[in-house]
Amino acid sequence: MSKYYLAWAKDEEIRKKGANGGFVTATLVSALENNFIDAALVVAKKSVYEGIPVLTSDPEVVKECAGSLHGAPINLTKYVVDYAAKKRIGLPTKPCDARGIIEQAKRRQVNLDNIFMIGLNCGGTLHPLRMREMAADFYELDPDSVVKEEIKEGKIFLVSEEEGGEEKEKWIKIDELEQKGYGRRDACKSCVTKIPTSADLACGNWGVPQGEKKTFVEVLTEKGEAILKNAIDSGYVDIEEAPGKGIEMRKKIEAGMQKLATSWKERMDEVSTLSRSGRFEFYVDALKNCIHCGACKEVCPVCACEADSKCLDMNDERDSYAISMYNMLRIFHLMDSCIHCGQCEDVCPVDIPLTLIQRRFSERMQRHLGYIPGMDVKEKPPLYETELRWSAEAE
Ligand SMILES: Cc1cc2nc3c(=O)[nH]c(=O)nc-3n(C[C@H](O)[C@H](O)[C@H](O)COP(=O)(O)OP(=O)(O)OC[C@H]3O[C@@H](n4cnc5c(N)ncnc54)[C@H](O)[C@@H]3O)c2cc1C
Structure with a gap:
């Protein structure tokens, strides 16, 4: 059962620099200082067009990274995979970050017990x-x-x-x-997961009374409750119960954003208007420029294959297939797990509309299987099981 609060950093500097109440930064800082986590993963501003992930144990670095960067559409999943094998990490997670981490946990690539996901509501990022x-x-x-x-x-x-x-x-x-x-990016415009309910906390500005510099916090798990308690007990954060009006307002805005996202999804699905042969031509035309660089696989937050997996080798320049085996394999591979985050499209050097292509195949399969990836860690991925990566036996 969720609990809702308005929360803020007691340190005025953090509160001022924070996107809202500075709660996320203060919570990470107190977790580091009290040895609640070993490191925090935050996003450092390089310019309004560039944010880079920083893994740090230095509370001062975390403080410098307060604030929201809408022009930094990175997904943080892959950065926690190796670290969280042995150490405890806290990080802000947009819904697509949280969903990626949950899918990696289901594929036994991360130890979720070591990860504190301080979720951020997300209306979207810009390329x-x-x-x-x-x-x-x-x-x-x-x-x-x-x-x-x-x-x-x-x-x-x-x-x-x-x-x-x-x-x-x-x-x-x-x-x-x-x-x-x-x-916003196409993936964000059409994303219906605006509140990261698979994280430990969900933080945002929806529901905060106008003009107040506070963060609206939903507590979603026991881990969320524990990291919040640590922040309050150590004097970093103050909270008050969220007003009923604010809770209602937040729900209403979320529903409005989801409706808008659904309508964008329908509008962007130009392939549906084509004939059967037109659709085939669309895919061939879109994928024929692939240079098999592997960037899409590299950034994919739900790909849990070993770094030296051989899927890129499936492409053979001597083949005369209309669509390469690598592309076919990735489409098939992501059927049950694609979270439609658009990272693949962002890095594609030949501008293949991968968000649309992956969504067209995976969304229908996911509907058919009744499975929404990245939402419920107890729900097994339907298509496969993999080896445990993070335990002592796996070493
Ligand atoms: C792209 C984006 C869109 C958002 N859209 C909404 C929205 O529509 N509605 C809503 O209620 N809230 C939204 N939020 C959340 C809101 O902006 C605040 O992050 C949240 O309220 C916490 O505020 P704070 O002052 O406690 O956080 P802070 O103390 O400022 O901490 C924020 C943390 O987020 C990290 N961060 C900054 N940019 C990114 C990024 N691109 N990806 C991952 N981490 C990042 C920072 O490094 C910092 O650690 C969005 C956040 C982001 C990053």
Whole structure:
């Protein structure tokens, strides 16, 4: 049974730097300082278009990484796989991060007992390169002058630093940008998992009374309860019960966002409008440019194969198949596990619309199997079982 709180960092600096109440940062800092976890995995801002994952045991580094980066669409799953074998780690998880970690746990690649997932609600991320184009084309800004970004009240705000150091803020409605092909990534627009219910906590701004610098926190597991208690007992965090109105508001916004995502999904599924032969041609045309670099497999948060697995070798340039065996294998491989996060499409050097292709195959299979990957750790993956990776016997 979930519990709902409004929470905030007691340290004013953390609270000020935090996206909302600085709760996530304060909780990670207190967990490190009290030896509750061995390391935190956070995202460091390089620019508004780049965030990089940082694994650290230094609370000062965690503090520097407070805030939300919408132009950093990374998935953190793969970064915890090796670490969490032996040590305890705490990290912020968007719904796709939490879902990736749960799928890896089901495939026995991580020890979930060692992982504290401080979930972040997520309305979506932006692709860094598209974001730069958006800044130039729609905001009429030099992309390199943009120093801050924020999403609130259905608008994307960009703040540029002008000559002389003066800051200028401009905003455009997300709807307007997305009608023109900008705004959030396709995977995010069509994602219906907005609250990370498979994490230990789910944190966000939905449900926070207007103007208050607090984080709305849903406690989802005993581990979530324990890390929260540690943060309160050590004096890092204050909480109060979330008002009923806020809980209702959060549910309402989530439902509205899910409805919008469903309508985007339908609109983006251009393949469905094609004839049977048209669909075949679509796939051949889209996949024929694949250079078999393996980047899609490398970043895939649910791929649990060994690094030297041979699926790339399935492609043989001498074959005359319309679609390479590597592509076929990946489509089949992800049938039960694809969480539609779009990481594969982000890194594809030849711009194959992999989100759409993987979704078309896996979503129907998942519906058929009645299985939603990354949501319930007790539910076994339908298609296979793998070796335990993290135990002493596996070494
Ligand atoms: C891309 C994105 C979209 C979001 N959309 C919504 C939304 O629509 N509705 C809502 O209620 N809440 C949303 N949130 C959550 C919200 O912005 C805050 O993160 C949350 O309320 C916690 O606030 P805080 O002050 O306690 O966190 P902080 O103390 O500021 O800590 C935030 C932590 O998140 C990490 N982080 C920053 N960017 C990323 C990233 N891209 N991926 C993973 N970790 C990251 C930081 O390194 C830091 O450790 C979103 C967050 C992100 C990152």
